[in-house]
Amino acid sequence: MTIAQFLVVSAALFSIGIYGVLIRRNAVLVLLSVELMLAAVNINFVAFGSYFADSTAGGQVFALFIITVAAAEVGIGLAIVLLIFRNRASANIDELDALKW
């Protein structure tokens, strides 16, 4: 296995996530696409960890950190979506134009 094939798959997942973030109107679906991008970054970390084969297993440790941060991000993100839904009765992000003048 070459390192480049993992990087290409990770790049594909990351760009699909970017497409989802830009195209989706629903806030929950935007968060789902952000999760795709985080999964792509995780693949990069573990692939480079195996490639460099350092003694501290840094790639895998940082993949674990990213998983933790992703859990925190989903918790906060869904709480904010819930708050927006309670105030505006809609979870569509293009209707949140209160700061636009």
Add this chain to the structure above:
Amino acid sequence: MDLGVAQNWFFLIISLLMVAASLVVVTSRNVMHAALMLVGALAGSAALFVLLGAEFVAGVLVLVYIGAIIVLFLFGVMITQVPIGTSRSLDHANRWPAATVAVATFAVLAGSAVAFFGDEEISGFAAVRTSDIGESIFDRFVVPFEVVSFVLLAALIGSIVLARKDPES
């Protein structure tokens, strides 16, 4: 990529399934299908971790992502009453700019990775045991570990504060 090696066949099958599942995540008109297809994409990345010799990270990914985060997403979908079933209003009408940005990002990332690394093989299959990861977390990476646990605590308190109803209302 040398297709004479069995690992590369596994890699090809897993990554094609992953890309197909993630395309369904961003294009599906049904929110439930999108959330459940994310399980497919994440399970594929767990399989890639096993292929890279990172079994512990693969296990944690299955437990935390597929076990907890997807369930949280399904809760979010149901609470915010996104129309369950097929809906046309989930996407913006204008999709070409987004597709252009995504394709350009892929071209830059994949092109630079292939141009820089070429055919260099991954040689580091000196098995990283779970005990090695544990020692590394609590020795070399103990400060980032404490910081990330504090972030998780702050996020927990913050999401409770955000999501609860105001007492006076």
